[in-house]
Amino acid sequence: MRLVLDAMGGDHAPGAPVEGGVLFARAHPDHEVVLVGDTAKVTPLLGKGLPPSNLRIHHASEVVEMDDHASTAFRRKRDSSLRVGFELVRDGHADALVSAGNSGAVMAGGLLTLGRLPGVERPAIAALFPALKGGGRSLLLDAGANVDCRPSHLAQFAVLGEAYVRLRLGVARPRVGVLSNGEEPSKGTPLTREASELLRQSDLDFAGYVEGKDLFSGDVQVVVTDGFTGNVVLKTSEGVGMGVVGLLRQAIEKRGGLSEKLGALLLQPALAGLRRMVDYAEYGGAPLLGLRGVGIVAHGRSSPRAIHNALGAALATAQAGLQEELTRCIANAAAWLPTHQRGKKGTDEAVSD
Missing domain, CATH: 3.40.718.10 (Isopropylmalate Dehydrogenase)
Known part of the structure; x- marks a missing residue:
């Protein structure tokens, strides 16, 4: 599995995400961690010596800040670590994304980039x-x-x-x-x-x-x-x-x-x-249930240990094959569940962490 980590997201970024990503990469050599963020800021935090061979950096020049308006910042900052990370998942280059950044922006990013599973009106943080x-x-x-x-x-x-x-x-x-x-x-x-x-x-x-x-x-x-x-x-x-x-x-x-x-x-x-x-x-992080892909929202104050555990949650969720089961269950519920016309409103109603 290949997991994307938003290295610039969170109150203690990029230090805590990078350290947590390194810890996870060392503990799970069979899986790859992609740190998405400013290379000049991320590289010095990898520590002395060679980083784990299953960890790499993918450059992104912008950051969605914790106090940014969620969907507006995601749309305007096209080279943000969060947007680039979601695009890696969307394009099949990664299996899941973890971010401790602006939770409203993480939800908006998931909706705008990955979209909803068929029949899902609103994804939810679980x-x-x-x-x-x-x-x-x-x-x-x-x-x-x-x-x-x-x-x-x-x-x-x-x-x-x-x-x-x-x-x-x-x-x-x-x-x-x-x-x-x-x-x-x-x-x-x-x-x-x-x-x-x-x-x-x-x-x-x-x-x-x-x-x-x-x-x-x-x-x-x-x-x-x-x-x-x-x-x-x-x-x-x-x-x-x-x-x-x-x-x-x-x-x-x-x-x-x-x-x-x-x-x-x-x-x-x-x-x-x-x-x-x-x-x-x-607990690491909470999955965004209902997206066409795996996104994990970690706590804004996440420590390296919390990031490590959030990556573990992302790995377990990606391995569980949830998307097929969620799609099947929503389809089966159509017999008793009314549906409504969906618009863009849902992406602008996220609650920021």
Whole structure:
């Protein structure tokens, strides 16, 4: 497999992406990593000695900045690392792209360059969450690509997410829920109520409304919502995860007694495991489900380790043969899923990271 890495994307670019790309290339000698970016800036970051033989640089002179308007910047900066990277995937020179850059621009770039799978109205960012059961993971989508959604969009997200969880996580029949402010059918909004009505007509294992806590319970494996709500949930969960670990450490340090210190020492492996479970760097990145190709959105603050893991997610997604299954599932859903005329509106509604 050949993986494209946007070397200029992210808060810590190009340093973190380049280091993460080198780490991945050394760990996976059978696969190639293409660093797309300014050669003059990328080359000195490769370190002393010869770089891995399966890593190369593809020059791109421009950068889509984190505060750029997503689709406008992608269109105007024709030699940006993000655009050049997507074009490599589109033209068959690479199997997947990873970027920690402007997430709105990554989505816009995927739409403008790769396009949608047949029948897909809106691609979605699919974010993994730690869960207590059900395979130890749950999937939330959309996590930030589409601010305003129609009921049919949420229903399509459910179809895409269910297929992804089956193929990538090995859950034979994932349960699907619509995120709401309560489990009762009378709760929610017109969007969630209409989406639920559609999903009740499907052949999915539909659980109805679920609450935020159900993301972590594992009782459902796929949770769908609009991109605005999903992004808020994602960012809040990141903050809570980091806060819990920090508060535990702070409480232990404040007590400061011998028994507390001994207890903390004994708990270190468990606390380290908890930190890994809630750390976004462990998950690497979120796939853009519904594109004609594999695109992975990494966190804007990605460290080299997070980039390494995002490349791992890209490799696994590309190897899973998702595109054929997603296309098949969307086609099968046409019997119960209404469709609407698609325009360019979707590319300009992305939520920036």
